[in-house]
């Protein structure tokens with residue numbers, strides 16, 4: 001079943017140059033999607049629109065048949081999608097555990113359950129209690145990326161968006177992170193959308209989209 005749909009979407013930041021041109025896309029649960037394209041092709045812009053951070057004015061984005069430009073986007077962002085940003089966006093002076101718990105502030109979970117849930121999520125992405133209690137600054141890049149994945153999972157959204165999740169990682173760590181993201185789709189039935197330049201990611205996703213100068217290529 002389609003959970004997210006893009007219909008004839010065009011977008012520009014400053015009304016002169018179109019960054020995205022007549023895009024149609026369809027995303028379902030249980031699958032991993034890859035969005036590829038050269039630097040400047042419009043990938044992060046597309047992710048910002050899917051995440052409800054920018055609003056589509058020309059064309060539509062539908063979440064479960066609801067037009068994103070018409071629904072409560074604060075609620076959408078805090079409940080329906082988890083985003084893993086290009087720069088991990090973690091708070092460096094807090095611990096891994098605190099970073100995950102912090103993003104639960106907006107979720108419905110009772111305070112006493114948050115600690116337990118956050119610890120479970122960190123374990124799921126391969127971080128033990130010792131690492132969970134370390135400050136972000138004391139973790140490696142790959143470990144920080146795991147924290148940002150745990151954080152994106154913290155409110156159990158059905159959609160996970162990841163912008164270059166393996167950008168700065170070595171081959172082995174990259175493979176671990178890809179496996180984690182693929183399992184989220186294939187085992188936990190999430191809709192996983194990965195923006196990437198990596199051939200490793202390209203070879204592993206279920207469905208590939210290519211952006212060339214803001215247009216979808218065949």
Ligand SMILES: Nc1ncnc2c1ncn2[C@@H]1O[C@H](COP(=O)(O)OP(=O)(O)OP(=O)(O)O)[C@@H](O)[C@H]1O
Pocket residue numbers: 013014019037038039040041042043044045046
């Ligand atoms: N906030 C902004 N305001 C104006 N123009 C922007 C803004 N963000 C991006 N752009 C422009 O939009 C175009 C697409 O940028 P975008 O960040 O979507 O590319 P990308 O495919 O993610 O590239 P990369 O692979 O380098 O991350 C670029 O020409 C960029 O300069």
Ligand SMILES: [Mg+2]
Pocket residue numbers: 043044045086163
């Ligand atoms: Mg980008």
